[in-house]
Structures are given as structure tokens and as C-alpha cells.
Amino acid sequence: VNSSAQVKAESDICCTSANGIGVVNSLKENKILFVPDEHLGRYLESKTKKEFIFWKGFCPTHYNLLPKDILRAKKEHPKAEILVHPECRLSVIDLADEALSTNGMLEYVKESEAKKFIIGTEMGIIHRLKKENPNKNFYPASENLICPSMKLITLKEVAESLEKMRYQIEVPEEVRKKAKKSLDRMLEV
Numbered sequence: 001v002n003s004s005a006q007v008k009a010e011s012d013i014c015c016t017s018a019n020g021i022g023v024v025n026s027l028k029e030n031k032i033l034f035v036p037d038e039h040l041g042r043y044l045e046s047k048t049k050k051e052f053i054f055w056k057g058f059c060p061t062h063y064n065l066l067p068k069d070i071l072r073a074k075k076e077h078p079k080a081e082i083l084v085h086p087e088c089r090l091s092v093i094d095l096a097d098e099a100l101s102t103n104g105m106l107e108y109v110k111e112s113e114a115k116k117f118i119i120g121t122e123m124g125i126i127h128r129l130k131k132e133n134p135n136k137n138f139y140p141a142s143e144n145l146i147c148p149s150m151k152l153i154t155l156k157e158v159a160e161s162l163e164k165m166r167y168q169i170e171v172p173e174e175v176r177k178k179a180k181k182s183l184d185r186m187l188e189v
Helices: 005-009 020-026 038-047 067-076 102-111 124-132 155-163 173-188
Strands: 031-034 051-054 081-084 116-120 137-140
Touching: 005 173, 020 038, 031 038, 038 051, 067 081, 067 116, 067 137, 081 102, 102 124, 116 124, 124 137
Parallel strands: 031 051, 081 116, 116 137
Antiparallel strands: none
């Protein structure tokens, strides 16, 4: 889903980190060209019986998380469960207890008996995790897990966009129609 309308318009189907395994398993094709995130694709390939061709794209925030960060965090917090995002490198995922989407992390922590967690995704989620789970402790896997793109959007700008209809994005009708097909196909899974 983290791609432009133009990319979606050329795609057969979209997926998210949360529904990717189900989407991939729903396809009758055995060979998949996966864009834009190579690391999410590698994770999905490891969880399915499909052959992937990868685009050399990645999430810069998750790409910055390295195995040495996980090993350091685990040494500092040996009793903590390690949760990482599936857009991380497989070498990071292999060191984790779970690879989950951000929503998957929120649900997992809520249900878990564990009291300590090392979080390997954008640091902003830690505020929500603490708020929803006040009796549990959360540690960032790295202090570098800050998404510059996410930090560009402020609450003030969101309010302005809704109140004054600012920051509108216009997509050509032909692109919109083609992109909608790949999104609709995903939602059917």
C-alpha cells in the first residue's frame, strides 16, 4: 500500500504488512514481482510457497535497524520480547520473537503476558503502547527509528486540511480507476 497511485495503477493487487501473507497466498500465480519494499517481500517469501522477484526499494526507517541493534537491546533488556516490523531485513527478523505490523504489535502486546518489549519499528508507536499498556515496559530497538516522512505531518496541518480543504491531492481519473482495481482486489481477500 505504501506506493504511489501510479504504481498501484500498474499493479495487479496491493498488500500491507498486516495482510501480506493472506494476499500472497490468495494468488494463483507462483511467481510474484513485488514492489516497492524488498524486505517486506523477502519476509513474505519466507512465509509463503511463492517465488518472488524483488524491487530494490525499502523503508529507510526499518532499513536502518541492524542486527547489532537487536543484540545490544537484548543484552540491555534480556527478559524483553523482541517485536520487529516485517519491513526490516531478514537478518533482524531472525533475531526477533515476532515480526508484526504496527497494528499487529498493538494487539500482540495487549494480549501478551510478557511485561517487557523491545520495539523494532518507528518510535512513535511506543507512546501509544505505553498509554494502552501502562503496566508494561517498552524499549526502542534503536534510537534511530524515526520516520522523517511521518514527522512532516502535524496535527495542525491535519486540522487545516479538514477545515480549509487544504493540501488536496488530485489523481488523474484514469490512474484512479486503475489503482482502485488493485486496492479492491486486496480488499476481497
